[in-house]
Amino acid sequence: MxxxxxxxxxxxxxxxxxxxxxxxxxxxxxxxxxxxxxxxxxxxxxxxxxxxxxxxxxxxxxxxxxxxxxxxxxxxxxxxxxxxxxxxxxxxxxxxxxxxxxxxxxxxxxxxxxxxxxxxxxxxxxxxxxxEVRLYDVSIDIDFKHEQFIRHLCEQFSGKVVNCSYAQHVTVDVQLPSHTIDEFQEKTAAMAIDFTRPDST
Structure with missing residues (x-):
């Protein structure tokens, strides 16, 4: 909000x-x-x-x-x-x-x-x-091939990529306006992405 x-x-x-x-x-x-x-x-x-x-x-x-x-x-x-x-x-x-x-x-x-x-x-x-739009921290685990897509999607939703860590998968930490989180998750659902929602605090 x-x-x-x-x-x-x-x-x-x-x-x-x-x-x-x-x-x-x-x-x-x-x-x-x-x-x-x-x-x-x-x-x-x-x-x-x-x-x-x-x-x-x-x-x-x-x-x-x-x-x-x-x-x-x-x-x-x-x-x-x-x-x-x-x-x-x-x-x-x-x-x-x-x-x-x-x-x-x-x-x-x-x-x-x-x-x-x-x-x-x-x-x-x-x-x-x-x-002032409040941004929420969201963590996403993805395959390497999806990284650019997530970066682009994040930009589309007025969010920002805060950090990327690379292991077997890529963990992308992003910040998103609260009202976009559900739609963002829908857009990434087909990719079987491990999506950690922010807590409600």
């Missing part, structure tokens, strides 16, 4: 009562990638009081992971509102960081929730997206 992911990173500015909220949104398909974005933003705005964030990894309708942090703001007033925006946008593999510069006027807990939500919302509305 394909789903939208960030096509590029963006930054937006939201101001309220002299406080500045700079929202950064970008593609992140792992916690490591998300934390790398956080480190970069902290480096870019070292004098900011707070760098609050949330990420959503994988398919937005059934994410593999989600996390958030208030970074010194009162509990539940920053990370949670940012994550809440992400959970309603239908975009996967996304990291949003909201950097706050305090303007001298306290916003209160409700004001903070609204400001972090509005800042994340603004970034997500302006974020360009692209379709």
């Amino acid at each position: 394909s789903y939208p992911v960030p096509a590029q990173q963006i930054e937006t500015l939201y101001e309220i009562k002299k406080s500045k909220f700079i929202a950064f949104a970008a593609f992140a398909d792992s916690r490591e990638a998300a934390m790398a974005h956080l480190a970069n933003v902290k480096q870019q705005y070292p004098d900011a009081r707070h760098h609050c964030w949330a990420y959503l990894l994988g398919n937005p309708h059934s994410p593999s992971s989600a996390a958030m942090a208030d970074d010194g703001e009162p509990s539940g007033t920053a990370g949670k509102p940012i994550l809440n925006v992400l959970q309603h946008k239908g975009v996967g593999d996304v990291m949003v960081i909201v950097t706050r510069y305090f303007g001298g006027i306290k916003l209160g807990a409700g004001g903070l929730v609204r400001a972090y939500s509005a800042s994340a919302q603004q970034a997500m509305e302006q974020l360009p997206t692209r379709e």
Whole structure:
């Protein structure tokens, strides 16, 4: 199944009562990638009081992971509102960081929730997206004479050959979009190929 992911990173500015909220949104398909974005933003705005964030990894309708942090703001007033925006946008593999510069006027807990939500919302509305197609690993045992056919078929189905190992037979490891696996198997059925389907995880 394909789903939208960030096509590029963006930054937006939201101001309220002299406080500045700079929202950064970008593609992140792992916690490591998300934390790398956080480190970069902290480096870019070292004098900011707070760098609050949330990420959503994988398919937005059934994410593999989600996390958030208030970074010194009162509990539940920053990370949670940012994550809440992400959970309603239908975009996967996304990291949003909201950097706050305090303007001298306290916003209160409700004001903070609204400001972090509005800042994340603004970034997500302006974020360009692209379709991400999830690829599954499939292993195929074939005779040598079928190798070129499998390579060609793989290309036809928007997949890619990851590895080939040669022994008595050829073992070809390929990655295929999930919606093509059944048809791919049908096309190879006549060749009595040992076809290892991916697990459902």
